[in-house]
Amino acid sequence: MFKIILTFIVLIAFHQETHAQSHLTISDNFGEMTLFPFDILTDSDGHLNFRSLPKDSAAWKPAASPTLNLGYTSASYWFRFTLSKRTTSLQRLFLVVSYPLHDRIEVHRPNQQGAYQEVVTGDNFPFFERPIKVTRFVFDLDLDEVNGQPVYINIRSGSSMRIDMRLSTTERLLERNQLETAAFFLFYGTMSAMILYNLLLYISIRERTYIYYVLYILSHTLFQMGLNGHLLQFVMPDFPNLASAMIPILVGTTSIGVSLFTQSFLESRTFTPRLHRALQLCVLLGCLLIALSAFLPYSRIIPLANILPFYFSIVCFISGMIRYRQGYRPASIYCLAFFAFFMGVILASALTFGFVPNTMITEYGAQMGSTLEVIMLSIALASKINGERKSRYEAQKNALALALEKQHSYEQMERLLYPHQLDMIQKGLPIETTMPAGLDIACVLSFDVMDSSKVKSEGFSEIMEEFLADCRELMMRGYDGNTLTSAGYMIKEMGDGFLCSVGFPLKQLGSSKAECAVELARQIIDRFTRLNEKLDAPSPVYCCIGVAMGQVKTYFSKSGSVKYDMWGRGIILATRYESLRKEILQKLPLEPGNMLILQEDVYYSLPAHVRAQFQVHSLDGLGLQVRDHPEATTLVFLQIPAVTTFLEAS
Structure with a gap:
């Protein structure tokens, strides 16, 4: 018992010592680091500005962890950190705010005259107004100017208040940006290839399951582009408000597409009528979300948009499991695909609501799960179509055999019956009425x-x-x-x-x-x-x-x-x-x-x-x-x- 109490005291002392360190030291071998420690101040009503901001340390509290997820809130948050320069080889660093959906970000940094310079950006501003035109929010810091002086950051967001900031040199910033761009466009390229492939298949064989699948992949891909900031960067850079409004709309179209695809792929109307009604509800909820997006502000509609993927993922996965237990073989691949997607959605939504820390897996889990899901669903769809083709071939083979049998029967009946009798029998009349x-x-x-x-x-x-x-x-x-x-x-x-x-x-x-x-x-x-x-x-x-x-x-x-x-x-x-x-x-x-x-x-x-x-x-x-x-x-x-x-x- 004494050892447990002693260990607890040591941990508390270590925790207090860590947060007592109020500044970051930049040395010669610095490359990149997560911004921590830093102080945080909550502006509940959002009335504070930089001039009215209390500078005394009593109003500020040390951040509990390097990454924070404060969920959906109308409050404005201020952050403060101090850099100490212990290098002669570095002159410039970059402050990176990783989450691309913050509405407004203010960075107040000191200059050589001792005054503070304000830089404002966010996803409510046109993309070309950003100080550095990349997907993340990047701010230039001159180490001589900020040395020993606190840097202040104010963030307001109608989306989730996710805080993940880091400091990076030019080289590491370019490396990370290139790596992220390659990873994202590998994801978009895979999705685009699947869209084109399945669209061509639909044009070729006119199987409506493919067009539902195309709607689902297209909506989900655009939704991921919106979440990652690429919709604003590449599709509508001059219309930031529209880019933000498209996110809940794309959640609605994704719900509609995946529900229609599941209904068609699993033939839910015939084999799982109760879950078919639940899938129809997904379609109705998707339509409702699209309609509400035209009237409710983004900050009110986006929490609803985060709940809907949970619902349709669970319904689709359960539908697939039931069809698999009914002996429908393509449903096994379907379940694996939606399990991968479901895990990605869980990680992304849990990250949004602040239930899990911000890591590489949790941040990009949705893209990883979606890529696996799309590939496996394409395999499942091919399996379904091949199975249907095989069934149709067997049916045609049996029908041909039956037709030959009927032809032989009619040829034999022609020897026994008059032509008008055969005609009447073919029309469904009983033989007793033919003479x-x-x-x-x-x-x-x-x-x-x-x-x-x-x-x-x-x-x-x-x-x-x-x-x-x-x-x-x-x-x-x-x-x-x-x-x-x-x-x-x-x-x-x-x-x-x-x-x-x-x-x-x-x-x-x-x-x-x-x-x-x-x-x-x-x-x-x-x-x-x-x-x-x-x-x-x-x-x-x-x-x-x-x-x-x-x-x-x-x-x-x-x-x-x-x-x-x-x-x-x-x-x-x-x-x-x-x-x-x-x-x-x-x-x-x-x-x-x-x-x-x-x-x-x-x-x-x-x-x-x-x-x-x-x-x-x-x-x-x-x-x-x-x-x-x-x-x-x-x-x-x-x-x-x-x-x-x-x-x-x-």
Whole structure:
């Protein structure tokens, strides 16, 4: 316990001894030093001037540290120091006030006559009025004139009252100025390159995330130029008030740019809706800060401008962390980038409010963090775009595969459905609406090859497939999907035979269903007759068509796969009349040939010149009866032994 008390007493004694030293000694080997010790006097109401300034030591207090951060204050501060010259090689030194945003700085230095000369500058004055035209505030001190005499400095600031003063020789001043200029312009060059690069990318691929990023980098770069005094020095040297007013405005545009960029980059509206609203608030606060900058004085608006970066940095960082935990890979780089920026903002804001001392890292932390952030965000943005391109490529690949599958499906469906059905399905209509469903009267054709099991010819199956394709083509003649008209409708194919209808569900081309049906039957027999020319069978092959008129019903199946089907008396009678061919050949002495058998209702619906071509017999006279049609009394048929005979008859 005794050792602790003794140590405490020694420290107090050392502290008092340090501050008892009221002057600085300049020796031959002097190069540069932080100005300390010095005395400080607070003018709370700002009414003191150099003439009314108390010169007695009781009113002055020794500064506690070489760098001070007194935060935002309306008070005016006076500083005093004394130099003792102990050198013959140095004649001139420079007093440097490092913080470039002080509104007004007065330096009162003694001259050879013993009077005090006043030099006034600050960022409220045009840049060309500065005694030495560099970013920092630099004042010339003649060592012979100031030797042993106190030098007085008065500082007023609407910004943070940050005190960091140093004494420097000409050589060290030039070295530091060159080093700072190179460092700052390396920062500005990096930012400018990123702005140009991302702007060109936006022009190239029209991804709006890039333009938000450009807005953010541009605003933040100009904001840093304002903080470092370069906005006044290089952009608007004749408009100091405007240069100062631009700082809170640029904080607002930075908040808007980074919030819009984050919303777009992280897709916050979709994946983090609550934080999306917080990001939208950043945009609103940025707009509010810009609006208030037009009405409130700089000293009132700048504290608000220092709080806003804290808010949007935290919101952006949390948004990135959540998206990273959701599995969004570019968010990891985004979080690292904003962590670097966040640390820089924390250091800069903490320095502004006086929470940390003024060091190289704290003074330039914002620039260091911003440089790392911009580079990493560009990498993250490239990762996002590459990921999206890969996703789009995969999507296009899948879409192409799906399109090919659909194309194949449609090609297969074209073999099963009519074109108007495909069109209606593509428009989103259910298949059940694509064809008429219900009861109606139709002429039905039942086609069959006579004794097909006895045909001895290689390739008969392939030739039959070709013939059926020709028949489908005949039925599609005159097809109109709007009016649902066609020469015929294929009901069903059955090996070497088929059923088709005329008049329903597709309307016939002419006025008479019977006449159109008989004409279609003749064309089918014509195509089949020509089939014999391709066969190498030892004897001709013949066909038979039964034609009957009756009621049919069309419908879509309601269970299993959807199927359009037709059934009814017309179909039954057509098959019954076609099956009479064997009995006819047994009852009548006829030469073999193709045969067309008509129901008497169909026969009597034909014109007279067509009816004249058919043979008419009494069913009772032949001892025949039509199955399922007991009321039938007449047998009507036409035998066609050769295609020429058929064509001449038609």
